[in-house]
Amino acid sequence: MLDGAGAPRLRKRVRPALPRAGPASAPAGTVDRKATARRRETAVVVPVALTACFLAVVAVLALAVGRYSVPLDHVVQILTAQIAPVPVQASATEQNVVLLVRLPRVLLALLVGGGLAIGGAALQAIFRNPLVSPEIIGVSAGASFGGALALLLGLGPFLLVGGSFACGLLALGTLFLITSGRAGTPMLKIVLGGVVTGSFFSALVALVTYIADPNTTLPAIVFWLLGSVSTATFTKVAVALIPVLGGAAVLVALRWRINVLSLGDEDAAALGVRPRPLRWVVLVSVALIVAGAVAVSGAVSWVGLVIPHLARMWVGPDHRVLLPVSFLLGGAYIVLVDTIARTATAGEIPLGVLTALIGAPVFFLLLRRNREKVWDSA
Amino acid sequence: MLELDGVGFGYSPRDWVFRGVSFRVPPGTATAVLGPNGSGKTTLVRCAAGLLDPQEGTVRLSESAGYVPQAHGSAFAYRALDMVLMGRARHVGVFRTPGSSDHEAALEAMERVGAAGLRDRRFPTLSGGEQQLILIARAIAAGSPVLVLDEPATGLDLKNQARVLTLLRELMADGMALLLSTHHPDHALHLADRVVLLGRSGVRTGSAAELLTDAQLSALYGVRVSTVAYSDDGDGFPSSTPRRTIVVHYGS
Numbered sequence: 001m002l003d004g005a006g007a008p009r010l011r012k013r014v015r016p017a018l019p020r021a022g023p024a025s026a027p028a029g030t031v032d033r034k035a036t037a038r039r040r041e042t043a044v045v046v047p048v049a050l051t052a053c054f055l056a057v058v059a060v061l062a063l064a065v066g067r068y069s070v071p072l073d074h075v076v077q078i079l080t081a082q083i084a085p086v087p088v089q090a091s092a093t094e095q096n097v098v099l100l101v102r103l104p105r106v107l108l109a110l111l112v113g114g115g116l117a118i119g120g121a122a123l124q125a126i127f128r129n130p131l132v133s134p135e136i137i138g139v140s141a142g143a144s145f146g147g148a149l150a151l152l153l154g155l156g157p158f159l160l161v162g163g164s165f166a167c168g169l170l171a172l173g174t175l176f177l178i179t180s181g182r183a184g185t186p187m188l189k190i191v192l193g194g195v196v197t198g199s200f201f202s203a204l205v206a207l208v209t210y211i212a213d214p215n216t217t218l219p220a221i222v223f224w225l226l227g228s229v230s231t232a233t234f235t236k237v238a239v240a241l242i243p244v245l246g247g248a249a250v251l252v253a254l255r256w257r258i259n260v261l262s263l264g265d266e267d268a269a270a271l272g273v274r275p276r277p278l279r280w281v282v283l284v285s286v287a288l289i290v291a292g293a294v295a296v297s298g299a300v301s302w303v304g305l306v307i308p309h310l311a312r313m314w315v316g317p318d319h320r321v322l323l324p325v326s327f328l329l330g331g332a333y334i335v336l337v338d339t340i341a342r343t344a345t346a347g348e349i350p351l352g353v354l355t356a357l358i359g360a361p362v363f364f365l366l367l368r369r370n371r372e373k374v375w376d377s378a
Numbered sequence: 379m380l381e382l383d384g385v386g387f388g389y390s391p392r393d394w395v396f397r398g399v400s401f402r403v404p405p406g407t408a409t410a411v412l413g414p415n416g417s418g419k420t421t422l423v424r425c426a427a428g429l430l431d432p433q434e435g436t437v438r439l440s441e442s443a444g445y446v447p448q449a450h451g452s453a454f455a456y457r458a459l460d461m462v463l464m465g466r467a468r469h470v471g472v473f474r475t476p477g478s479s480d481h482e483a484a485l486e487a488m489e490r491v492g493a494a495g496l497r498d499r500r501f502p503t504l505s506g507g508e509q510q511l512i513l514i515a516r517a518i519a520a521g522s523p524v525l526v527l528d529e530p531a532t533g534l535d536l537k538n539q540a541r542v543l544t545l546l547r548e549l550m551a552d553g554m555a556l557l558l559s560t561h562h563p564d565h566a567l568h569l570a571d572r573v574v575l576l577g578r579s580g581v582r583t584g585s586a587a588e589l590l591t592d593a594q595l596s597a598l599y600g601v602r603v604s605t606v607a608y609s610d611d612g613d614g615f616p617s618s619t620p621r622r623t624i625v626v627h628y629g630s
Contacts, residue, residue, distance in 0.1 A: 036497070039479030128453035256475040260467050262454055269429055270445035271520065272468035316500075317454035320475055354458070 008038055023135040023222055046113025047315045051328040058332040062339040063102045069322035070094045074294070087210065093270050100106065108240060109338040109351075110331035111298045112229060113307075115244035117330020118323055120304025121311070122251045125262040127190055133305035134290045137190065139198030140301070143223060143287075145201045148208040151221045155238050157295075158313050165291035172283050226297035227352025228339055236296045241294030245373040247285040249325055258282065258319045300352050302359025309366050379404060380426060380443065380524045380555055386434035387418070387425055395421050396576055399435070403572075403584045405523060408546065408556040410566035410586075412508075413576030414599055419559035420448070420528050422576065426557050427526040437501065438551040439524060440474025443557075444517030447507050452501050452589065458512050459497035462488055465519030487519035491545055515543065525549065527558040529566055543568055563595055564623045567605065602627035 064075045074090035078098045081088045088095070095111045117324030120133045127137075134140045152162040179195035205225070212218040232237045251258070257278055260268050265275040293300070306332040308322065334351070337358065386397035395418035403409045403485045411419045424430040425549065426437055427445040444465070446608070452461070466480040476484075493511045496504060501512065510530060517525055530540045530546070537561075546556060546569055560566060566573055567585065572590045575582040577598050582589060595603040603624045 020482070034478060034482070036459075036485060037478040040481060125454070130453075192573060253473040256470065257467075257472060259629065260464050261454070263464065264450075267447060267468075270427060270447065271443060271464055271516075312454075317456055318460055 009198040032075040044321050048324045048328070049319055051325050051332070052076070054070055055328045055332040055335075056111070058335050059106050062109075065339060065343055066102065067343070068093070068097050070098055074098075088288045091368045097241070104237050105229055105338065106335055107237045108229045108232040108296060109334040111237065111240045111244045112300055113303055113334025113337075114228035114327040114331035115240075115248060116300065116303040117307035117311075117333070118248050118327040119249055119289045119293075121319070121322055121326040122258060122282050123287055123304070124308055125258045126279050129190060130189060130265060130309065133302075134286070135198070135299075135301050135304065137175050138171045138201060139175075139287060139290050140294060140299055140344050141198040141201035141205065142174075143168035143291045143322050144299055145204045145208065146170075146291070147224065147279050147298075148205050148221050151215055151224060152208050152212050154217070156358040157235065161239055161243060161292055164295040165288055167201070168287040168291045168294070169284065170203055172287050174200075176283070180284075185289075216336050226299050226350045227300045227355075228341075228348070228350050229297050230342070230348055230351075231332075232296075239294040240292045240296040247287075247289035247292070248327055250287055251282065251289075252279045252327075254278070254282065255319045255323045258323070262317075269369045296354060298302070299373045300334065300355050302355050302363065305368070306363050309363065313366070317357045338378060380436075380557060381438040381439070382426060383436050385419045385422075385425055385431060385432045385437060386422055390557070396581050397434070399573060399574065399581050399583070401574060403555040403557050404475045405555050406553045407571040408549055408558065408569045409572045409574065410563060410570035411478055411559040411574045411576065412485045412566055412595075412598065414578075417578070419576060421524040422574070423526050423528050423557060423559045429479070433595050433606070441522050441524065442520075443524040443526045444520045444522040446513050446517045446530055448528045449479075449506055449513065449533055455487065455500040455502050457497065458499050458501055458504065458508075459484060459488065461501050461512050462497075462515045462519050465516035467522060481492065483521065484515075484519045485564070488514040490499075490518055491515045492541075505538070507534050507541055510542055511545070514542070519548075523553065525557070527556065529559050529561060532561060563603065565592060566590060566623065590622075609626060 038202065060072065060075055062073070063079075064070050064072050070090070074088075077086065077089050077099055078095050080086050082099075091375070092099075116134060122128050123137065125134045143164040146163035146165065149167070150163035155163070174197045175190075175193045178196060179189040209218060209221055209225075212221055259272060260271055260273045261275055261278055261282070263271075268275045268278075273312050282295050308326045311322055311326045311329050315325050331374055337354050338351055341351050342352050383400050385399045386394055386449060388394040391473050399422065403407060411422055413419050421430065425432045427443045428437065429445065456464075459481075462484040463476050466476050466483060469483075470476050470480060485494065485497070488497055491511045491514050493508065493515060496508055496512065497595045499508075501509065501604065503510065514525075514527070514530070518528075528547075531542050534542065541564060546558070550556060550569075555567075558569075567590055570586050570590075571588050572583065575589055575594065575598050575612065579597075582594070593603050595605070604627065605622045606625050608623060
């Protein structure tokens, strides 16, 4: 029934429409707002803490297992001894294996996996599409070309990151130009734009390998492109640390703004958020992360797609939780997969091969099982 | 207070969607924008909300308006409370997340629209009417005394249309200024103090009594429309003013 303004019951709650924090004496029957706000804050902390614990357990396990097995309590002792004066019963060999051989590899795997996963989650938010990942939109191919070019020219590790970053950003910019037109559906434009960008930069990578000297630079480029963290050193960890952690820190700092941006440009603008500059900050951060990861590990695929998906199924789409959880879960995933890669067979299975072999079928299952619950795409 | 003065908008030079639109929306009143499909209703409300810059004229707004877009899906299944919280974006720093005062404002806005019980539901699982209430709550949570709504009742069944109209009347009674575009002249009759008619022959603005007539509406939509009076004493509440609604002559 359509009530007029004069109907008395409409007046029952006349009060200022501006929803400032109300007086403590809330009317009976309303929810306890303070308690609800507190509950929302714990809802952010608990999954992040749980994932961090999971990552710690996986990392300690990864330091323990391998061809030279180190007991778990020795691993914990060796690690604790680095920060606190505790007696260490582990042998010198065990200490060398854990600290010099396995620790850089675990740290590198953590950075690569965490970076690619949080980058994927952020890209999915700003493209408003849960099927976007650094590989699908061609950023990884761009970064690969930049890295291959740096190796071809014999530039150092920092220019390797710089080249990967510049070309990753170039690929992103190209995609953005392709998708920014009015015509066509966003989904189609992203997929087609990614195919165009990716194949263009893949062709450039092929060109680089073609002109590389088969005796000197070609093996280095090919080995690097295969995707692996087996050559991890603390120098490589340092090279990846700044772009990956820097980019991830920016994304985590913007986590709630990314929620608003994921509503679409018009909604974001109506809510007082300028979408274009914010999107560029997110894109540059992702390019930085992907460049850092690709520079030290080559092309490790599927992490940026599968891990955010898995995380979203668990904690929902709120990026306040999703971004940190994606980073920690992605780190744990690559540490785990890399441990399998070096222990499952006598030789090493390339990491990139293994992530694709696991990622593709897992993603297929995720899509089939849980389409409606976590995202609602037209 | 929202005021448009000589506003004109065109997507290309000399191809105006509308020109010379001037009206004021004082607090506690509603202005309805009516017109056939493609007449530029959405464009006009977007200009008023500050989402589009008009080529000529000025839009004066005491504060930024709360904007309620046409109901749409969301790419991600946020909880209803998180959707409403995003209305607080203006009040939350770039690198910050909403604090307890923002949560309280969001919850109060949800209570205001009568949707507090939906706070933990996922937005895409809500009915069209519930989604509209959440989007209105989001605009209220922004804290602006001006609300701009793009076809707030489109796509809703009759009961949900009534729910939204009742809410809008309550917001007017609270002193908010409303600008809404609508495909329903009967909603304009029910709500609006002033109307803007975007017709093929130009723009007309005036009081509801002056412009919501059989002749004006028939000319606007190109179909015969009559306004008829009806009484509303069956529900036990005294009705102080006679109501009017519209009848469309569909032909045989």
